Amino acid sequence: MCGKQHTELGVERLVEKLCRKCSLSLTEYELLVAQRTPKIAQQLAARAVEVRKRVYGTKVFTRGLIEASSYCKNDCLYCGIRRSNCAARRYRLSPDEIVECANNGYELGFRTFVVQGGEDPFFTDDVLCGVVSRIREAHPDCAVTLSFGERSPQSYARLRAAGAERYLLRHETASPELYARWHPSSMSFDNRMRCLGELRAAGFAVGAGFMVGAPFQTAADLARDLKFIELFRPEMCGIGPFIPHHATPFASYPSGSVELTCYVLSIVRIVVPNVLLPATTALGTIDARGRELGILSGANVVMPNLSPVAHRKDYDLYDNKICTGEEVAECRGRLGARMLSIGYQLVVDRGDVAPLSQTNRFETREEQRHGRSI
Numbered sequence: 001m002c003g004k005q006h007t008e009l010g011v012e013r014l015v016e017k018l019c020r021k022c023s024l025s026l027t028e029y030e031l032l033v034a035q036r037t038p039k040i041a042q043q044l045a046a047r048a049v050e051v052r053k054r055v056y057g058t059k060v061f062t063r064g065l066i067e068a069s070s071y072c073k074n075d076c077l078y079c080g081i082r083r084s085n086c087a088a089r090r091y092r093l094s095p096d097e098i099v100e101c102a103n104n105g106y107e108l109g110f111r112t113f114v115v116q117g118g119e120d121p122f123f124t125d126d127v128l129c130g131v132v133s134r135i136r137e138a139h140p141d142c143a144v145t146l147s148f149g150e151r152s153p154q155s156y157a158r159l160r161a162a163g164a165e166r167y168l169l170r171h172e173t174a175s176p177e178l179y180a181r182w183h184p185s186s187m188s189f190d191n192r193m194r195c196l197g198e199l200r201a202a203g204f205a206v207g208a209g210f211m212v213g214a215p216f217q218t219a220a221d222l223a224r225d226l227k228f229i230e231l232f233r234p235e236m237c238g239i240g241p242f243i244p245h246h247a248t249p250f251a252s253y254p255s256g257s258v259e260l261t262c263y264v265l266s267i268v269r270i271v272v273p274n275v276l277l278p279a280t281t282a283l284g285t286i287d288a289r290g291r292e293l294g295i296l297s298g299a300n301v302v303m304p305n306l307s308p309v310a311h312r313k314d315y316d317l318y319d320n321k322i323c324t325g326e327e328v329a330e331c332r333g334r335l336g337a338r339m340l341s342i343g344y345q346l347v348v349d350r351g352d353v354a355p356l357s358q359t360n361r362f363e364t365r366e367e368q369r370h371g372r373s374i
């Protein structure tokens with residue numbers, strides 16, 4: 001048997017083990033990533049889709065994304081709205097404008113609103129709590145998700161009490177060394193991880209997530225992300241390729257690939273069967289069929305943009321971001337048609353995370369822990 005076939009067999013065994021145990025060691029995750037082949041990727045995607053269909057059928061949940069502010073006090077080296085980018089056009093929506101976006105979205109069939117922004121000091125707890133309670137009062141059948149970065153446990157508790165049920169805070173990378181290369185020294189890996197724990201303690205459904213193919217990232221780093229996801233078990237996980245932004249220190253690095261991003265999506269679907277997994281805008285940006293490929297790799301969420309068209313171009317995290325010109329209705333309509341074309345349906349639904357009991361091949365977590373080992 002030649003070397004390549006030998007390796008492929010080894011990796012196939014890892015796929016089997018992953019599907020059986022929803023867990024691998026760090027070294028195994030690294031091998032699974034580093035030694036992937038197109039054939040393995042196909043097998044993994046088929047298993048991920050099987051899991052996804054068992055849990056969520058062929059439904060695709062939508063979230064209406066409202067980009068509330070492009071002001072940010074942080075200076076992440078990869079991000080186009082980083083503080084040091086003097087060329088960035090900054091805007092912020094007023095609370096009235098945010099509520100208006102949600103109202104429009106409701107008419108179009110959205111039942112979850114993700115209000116997201118840079119770390120903009122304008123959005124104090126009072127302001128955000130006001131926005132959340134107004135949306136919840138106007139649309140009691142909808143969920144509000146927030147994504148406003150690192151805040152205090154007291155702040156998270158207040159936002160939760162105001163009616164926000166979900167919070168997205170990508171961990172970006174689970175490797176402290178890599179985190180330090182992607183961020184200024186004023187930002188701390190430990191604090192980011194602490195925030196994720198505090199969000200959970202405050203009672204949020206928590207979204208973690210990471211970039212794929214960003215500068216200096218290796219298979220060993222991705223293995224750490226996968227291990228982190230396995231252990232933390234976030235309710236949501238946002239995974240997108242890195243895409244350079246021309247006015248950042250990472251301008252000259254290449255984009256992450258659709259292929260590796262989809263591969264990682266498949267692994268995450270198998271590791272956390274009921275995770276809410278978006279086919280991200282970044283994935284749709286690096287490939288015209290990126291979001292379809294994401295769904296066909298195990299993703300089950302899409303997040304069309306509800307922000308006013310006038311500001312869309314200015315929420316400029318990376319170059320060539322898609323959907324910056326389309327009206328919302330148009331965007332949702334087209335996306336719906338694209339999903340139908342691959343056998344999936346956009347649904348009008350809050351799209352809560354499915355309870356674990358109905359999702360796992362093992363009856364209980366207990367049984368899973370003591371489950372068959374190889």
Ligand code: 5AD
Binds near residue numbers: 078080240241242245
């Ligand atoms: N490429 C891809 N994703 C990016 N993000 C920020 N900048 C980039 C980029 N250049 C992602 C980060 C952040 C989210 C809001 O957008 O993961 O958490």
